[in-house]
Amino acid sequence: MVVRNISKKRKHLVTLILLSVCGSTFYFLLTRLGLLMPLSELPSVLCLNSCSPERPVHPVxxxxxxxxxxxxxxxxxxxxxxxxxxxxxxxxxxxxxxLFYNFKPIKSYPVVFGSNPNGDKLYEGDQKTPEGLYHIRDLYSHPDWSKFIWLDYPTPHSWREHFQAKLGGTVNLFLPIGGQVGIHGVPSGGDDLIENRSNWTWGCISLKNHDVNEIYPTEFSLFRAENELQIVLQVLKRLAERAVR
Structure with a gap:
């Protein structure tokens, strides 16, 4: 009798372990596919830490x-x-x-956006440029667009809007949120894309190569410091901008 009880407990334990491993693997796959956020971001997405609305950082x-x-x-x-x-x-x-320094405007550059620029980015493939507050995640040279300044999209705020759109029926449940959004240049000889305001990207912000090279950290250390990846970037909504003009 005792042996049978021990055997049952072992079977239950093995079953729990297998379920945990399968559940973790499934969650990991959904995260890799862009359908769920990493576990580390779950408290922020669910507003378990704090969930105050994003406020403007810069003066108009x-x-x-x-x-x-x-x-x-x-x-x-x-x-x-x-x-x-x-x-x-x-x-x-x-x-x-x-570009601001100590919240004072220093220099402006012409830019263009995703080919579907109106509104916030909600899912991969909508070709919208995300709006809100972001930080710089990484920086590297790009073979086609000179430089790439990678932003931390999607943020917890991005995930909340993504799930709200799915619950509201405006986004298909099986569409991922997307990623790899950043600031980069143009193909060689493509400065006219910026001059003509041709929104040509899949959701990134695009500058002339000369301009992206200037703000990218080289020997002129604009971002190269102790907290080099904590640069705040704010993308304003189009409608909000029209209201203050």
């Missing part, structure tokens, strides 16, 4: 003109730069990226 930059377009960042900022004070504002309706 009046006008459509590009700020200090004919001057270099080295000339404007010098050589001693504290990367903790660097942030970026992108205004969709103005096709403009403005």
């Amino acid at each position: 930059v009046r006008g459509k003109q590009l700020l200090n377009n004919g001057r270099s960042l080295r000339e404007l900022l010098g050589n001693n730069i504290d990367s903790k004070k660097v942030s970026i504002l992108i205004e969709k309706s103005k096709y403009k990226l403005t």
